[in-house]
Amino acid sequence: MPVKSPISQIYALVRKDILLEWRQRHALFGILLYVFSTVFVINLMVREPEERMWNAMFWVVQLFVCVNAVAKSFLQESRGRLLYFYSLVHPRYFIAAKLIYNVLLMLLFSSVTLLCCILFLGNPLVKPWYFLGVVLLGGVSLSLLFTMLAAIAAQASQNAALMAIMGFPLIMPILILLSNVSQSAFSPVVQPGLGGMFLMLAGMDVLIIALALILFPFLWKE
Amino acid sequence: MAKNWWKILSVLLLLYVIIGGFMVPVPVIGNNQQAARSIFFHLPMWMAMYTLLTISVVNSVWYLATNDLRRDVRASSAASVGVLFGVMGFLTGMLWATYTWGGTIVNDPKQMTTAIALAIYMAYLVLRMSFTDIDKRARVSAIYNVFAFALLIPLTYIIPRTVDSLHPGSASSPGFSDKDTAGTIKMVLWPAFIGFTLLGIWIYTLRNRYKRLALKNIIHG
Numbered sequence: 484m485p486v487k488s489p490i491s492q493i494y495a496l497v498r499k500d501i502l503l504e505w506r507q508r509h510a511l512f513g514i515l516l517y518v519f520s521t522v523f524v525i526n527l528m529v530r531e532p533e534e535r536m537w538n539a540m541f542w543v544v545q546l547f548v549c550v551n552a553v554a555k556s557f558l559q560e561s562r563g564r565l566l567y568f569y570s571l572v573h574p575r576y577f578i579a580a581k582l583i584y585n586v587l588l589m590l591l592f593s594s595v596t597l598l599c600c601i602l603f604l605g606n607p608l609v610k611p612w613y614f615l616g617v618v619l620l621g622g623v624s625l626s627l628l629f630t631m632l633a634a635i636a637a638q639a640s641q642n643a644a645l646m647a648i649m650g651f652p653l654i655m656p657i658l659i660l661l662s663n664v665s666q667s668a669f670s671p672v673v674q675p676g677l678g679g680m681f682l683m684l685a686g687m688d689v690l691i692i693a694l695a696l697i698l699f700p701f702l703w704k705e
Numbered sequence: 706m707a708k709n710w711w712k713i714l715s716v717l718l719l720l721y722v723i724i725g726g727f728m729v730p731v732p733v734i735g736n737n738q739q740a741a742r743s744i745f746f747h748l749p750m751w752m753a754m755y756t757l758l759t760i761s762v763v764n765s766v767w768y769l770a771t772n773d774l775r776r777d778v779r780a781s782s783a784a785s786v787g788v789l790f791g792v793m794g795f796l797t798g799m800l801w802a803t804y805t806w807g808g809t810i811v812n813d814p815k816q817m818t819t820a821i822a823l824a825i826y827m828a829y830l831v832l833r834m835s836f837t838d839i840d841k842r843a844r845v846s847a848i849y850n851v852f853a854f855a856l857l858i859p860l861t862y863i864i865p866r867t868v869d870s871l872h873p874g875s876a877s878s879p880g881f882s883d884k885d886t887a888g889t890i891k892m893v894l895w896p897a898f899i900g901f902t903l904l905g906i907w908i909y910t911l912r913n914r915y916k917r918l919a920l921k922n923i924i925h926g
Contacts, residue, residue, distance in 0.1 A: 635848060639841075645835055653828075653853075653856060656860055659817075687859075
């Protein structure tokens with residue numbers, strides 16, 4: 484059998500994940516229901532929060548959605564199936580495919596969360612398109628980090644709790660940066676130092692991708 | 706004796722630092738009074754922490770390359786002693802902040818990012834506890850340690866220097882450059898760096914030997 488190019492290998496893995504997701508729709512719709520009910524609970528408790536609160540609520544919902552959505556990406560694979568992939572592809576292509584798939588998944592959930600928040604919590608946004616951009620960027624950053632953490636947690640025994648223990652301190656700087664950056668969407672005033680913060684976010688993303696690609700092959704060694 | 710000269714040096718330097726730290730005249734600026742003395746005990750903690758966490762991450766990478774469990778024992782001992790020094794640095798900083806800023810935990814960027822960095826390393830220690838398989842624990846925590854170190858440097862070293870902060874050494878306040886540090890402070894501060902770092906390494910070697918003894922049946926030599 485001829486060895487396929489890395490691109491087509493990664494593409495096949497991403498396609499497999501999307502197909503699996505669509506065939507077992509319960510997980511996908513479960514998360515969508517999770518988003519809906521979380522935002523609805525906030526609506527019941529605080530009605531229409533003011534800007535800062537809205538922003539904070541939005542990112543906390545994003546964080547929990549991401550933990551739940553990404554955590555299962557490694558947990559759903561059984562040991563036998565992981566071993567099978569190990570014999571087929573290089574671990575670097577495997578983690579690359581997982582990163583791409585989770586980014587796609589999180590882009591979808593981020594947009595849904597934003598839609599839900601605007602529907603139920605009112606719309607204090609002055610620059611909605613800018614905020615949408617930040618939200619998608621945030622979804623990408625969150626999913627990249629949590630993919631790698633899910634891979635680490637899958638090795639441990641009580642992995643769901645471990646994800647939170649490892650993930651929350653690591654995600655804090657990214658979340659703070661994101662909420663600072665998105666503050667600009669609530670007022671027409673230009674915030675100083677915005678470019679630097681975007682650069683820092685992009686830098687973090689590049690760092691996480693590089694570390695994931697370098698370190699994942701070690702994680703897979705059994 | 707010839708091998709342990711640095712331990713004696715550490716004790717002598719620390720004696721000098723403790724006596725000198727309370728005796729040398731420091732510039733009294735406004736109502737800061739003698740609060741400047743806390744620098745002799747605050748700054749060296751971070752030097753010791755950086756040294757130990759660097760030792761830890763180097764050993765973690767070394768473990769990934771060689772799969773030698775002794776490297777993992779070194780990495781974990783260094784990280785736990787490093788966290789101890791980090792917590793002490795945080796506490797001395799809080800003490801100083803109480804009298805200089807008028808609050809123990811204020812919304813200062815440097816204080817917040819340092820707290821996050823310490824939380825990341827505490828997560829590393831908790832992660833280690835959650836494994837029963839020693840090889841798996843070594844491999845997974847080595848990988849997490851690289852992540853933690855990769856965030857430690859931007860969090861505590863780069864970001865606080867770019868934002869405005871009350872903390873000395875940030876974008877808008879003076880740091881400890883040659884120009885604006887009194888000579889008497891430098892006379893004690895430099896020995897303090899070396900003394901506390903050596904003390905940290907000493908504690909780390911003791912802890913490393915103790916942990917290796919505990920795993921004697923599994924790793925040899």
